[in-house]
Amino acid sequence: MAELHDLTALEQGALIRSGEISPVELTEHYLERAARLPQEYVDGAFVHRDPDAARRRAREVAAVGPVGDGASPLAGVPTAIKDLNLTRGVPTAFGSPAFAGYVPDVSDSVALAIEDAGLVSLGKTSTPEFGSPCYTEPEGRPPAVTPWDTTRMAGGSSGGAASAVAAGLVPVAQGSDGGGSIRIPASCCGLVGLKPTRGRISGFPVYGDPVGLAVSGPIARTVADAAALLDVLAGRRAGDPAWAPDPTGTFLSAAGREPGRLRIARFDRPVIADVEVHPEVQQAYDDASRLLASLGHVIEDVQVPLPPEAVAVFETCWAVLTALSTVPLEPAQREQIRPLTRWLGERGEAVSGPEFGLAIGAMRRYAADALVALAPYDIVLTPTLAAPPLPVGALRDDDDPAADFEAQKRFTPWTSAWNVTGMPAISLPLHQTSDGLPVGVMLAARPAEEELLISLAAQVEAAAPWKDRHPPLW
Numbered sequence: 001m002a003e004l005h006d007l008t009a010l011e012q013g014a015l016i017r018s019g020e021i022s023p024v025e026l027t028e029h030y031l032e033r034a035a036r037l038p039q040e041y042v043d044g045a046f047v048h049r050d051p052d053a054a055r056r057r058a059r060e061v062a063a064v065g066p067v068g069d070g071a072s073p074l075a076g077v078p079t080a081i082k083d084l085n086l087t088r089g090v091p092t093a094f095g096s097p098a099f100a101g102y103v104p105d106v107s108d109s110v111a112l113a114i115e116d117a118g119l120v121s122l123g124k125t126s127t128p129e130f131g132s133p134c135y136t137e138p139e140g141r142p143p144a145v146t147p148w149d150t151t152r153m154a155g156g157s158s159g160g161a162a163s164a165v166a167a168g169l170v171p172v173a174q175g176s177d178g179g180g181s182i183r184i185p186a187s188c189c190g191l192v193g194l195k196p197t198r199g200r201i202s203g204f205p206v207y208g209d210p211v212g213l214a215v216s217g218p219i220a221r222t223v224a225d226a227a228a229l230l231d232v233l234a235g236r237r238a239g240d241p242a243w244a245p246d247p248t249g250t251f252l253s254a255a256g257r258e259p260g261r262l263r264i265a266r267f268d269r270p271v272i273a274d275v276e277v278h279p280e281v282q283q284a285y286d287d288a289s290r291l292l293a294s295l296g297h298v299i300e301d302v303q304v305p306l307p308p309e310a311v312a313v314f315e316t317c318w319a320v321l322t323a324l325s326t327v328p329l330e331p332a333q334r335e336q337i338r339p340l341t342r343w344l345g346e347r348g349e350a351v352s353g354p355e356f357g358l359a360i361g362a363m364r365r366y367a368a369d370a371l372v373a374l375a376p377y378d379i380v381l382t383p384t385l386a387a388p389p390l391p392v393g394a395l396r397d398d399d400d401p402a403a404d405f406e407a408q409k410r411f412t413p414w415t416s417a418w419n420v421t422g423m424p425a426i427s428l429p430l431h432q433t434s435d436g437l438p439v440g441v442m443l444a445a446r447p448a449e450e451e452l453l454i455s456l457a458a459q460v461e462a463a464a465p466w467k468d469r470h471p472p473l474w
Helices: 009-018 023-036 039-045 051-064 109-116 159-166 183-189 223-233 279-294 309-326 339-349 353-374 401-411 416-421 450-463
Strands: 046-049 078-082 120-125 149-153 172-177 192-195 215-220 263-266 298-301 379-383 425-432 438-445
Touching: 009 023, 009 223, 023 051, 023 078, 023 120, 039 046, 039 159, 046 159, 051 120, 078 109, 078 159, 109 120, 109 172, 109 223, 120 159, 159 172, 159 183, 159 215, 172 192, 172 223, 183 192, 183 425, 183 438, 192 223, 192 450, 215 223, 223 425, 223 450, 263 279, 279 298, 279 379, 279 425, 279 438, 279 450, 309 339, 309 353, 309 416, 339 401, 353 416, 379 450, 425 450, 438 450
Parallel strands: 078 120, 078 172, 263 298, 263 379
Antiparallel strands: 046 120, 172 215, 192 215, 192 425, 379 438, 425 438
16 A cells, blocks of 8 residues: 555645645654654755644644635645745755854745645755755765665755655655756656746845846656646746746646647757766667657757857856855855855956856857757757766865866756756656666756646656656665
8 A cells, every 4th residue: 555655746735635634644744754764864855854843834734724726736745945945934054054043034935935835844955055066965964865875966956855855755845956956966866857947936035146047946756746836836026037927827737738749959968068978878868869759759969059168157157156155254154164165156256247247148148049049949858967876975075176066067067058048947767777776867948838848748757657666765
């Protein structure tokens, strides 16, 4: 007999709506599960847990009673919020000892949307310092690891969220993605990770990314669960500097529609680093190409749409964004940040205002050229990562932050391209290595075309299901 955590998030929500279980019972199930799993794993996934607060929240949701047709199908379902997101009254350290003990007095749009939809947050998920690295190894805490092999990384920067979902600690969770931070851990943990289009989800109230690289999005076990959480998170606020057009319906309904016959571009040449692609990654990419062709889609090889010169421009913007996190720190706080953060921040501080403005302009021109080149295609297929999940510590190099940064680029040579263009992109867990490690493949769509992307992803999932593929820790 299946246990509650074996069910999808939508199936759990349906049980709540039918009255077969209550939000309180479901929350208690996940709290008990967290107590049973290895605590080092749980502590690597979560940086803050408050079971009593979760129980209180579950009772509040249960007290509302039956929900109407317009309510989220995820109402009453447990989830978690990334440590980069402001949560009123709940500790938020941004993955850094420099903010230990900080408790915001406001919640951001993501936390508010999750609360408004009636989900029950079980706590804050782990992230590396300020969400910068593509691995999740915050100071003074266990690393976030993949449940497929707990000696290997969960990826980053939404590593805690992916680690929690992949082990059945929550059925679905929110992440954020400025260079791949949703899709990287989704690939490492065998999950669906969706980066929405630029402007799809509000950055209220911080609006801390003037470049436009970062956006929040869902991490889930199925495409439909991810689409349902995107429905929760999506939406604009009055002060947003940019926004995506409203979808034609719900994103969840898109998961039930046939995508039609699509023209799909593909390339496997790395974009931001000269690296040899792992054979298992190549196999995943080739198998995905054959699967898409078997579904009736037209597959065409294309050139990499971004030139090598775009890499230095992206790095300039990335360094300045890191500096924006470190410049306001007091001297005592700056002493606590990681060598990689300090190196990137100092690199960003050395960029003048005009240089930064020119870099943003150049990046937007590179993005425009890529969007024009890809406009004839409905979807773009690439690998997600250059290798299966690596051992914990394989990328981190505190003695040589520059080498650390280059190693990250070699591991993630495709994901940041779609942050530059603003296109929605999704990593799907289509492949496993011979020793059972997950390998994702990535699909991207034109800006604001998440509905088509979700429809195709759901079609792929139906043709090659992965929902009941569980890691040893399950």
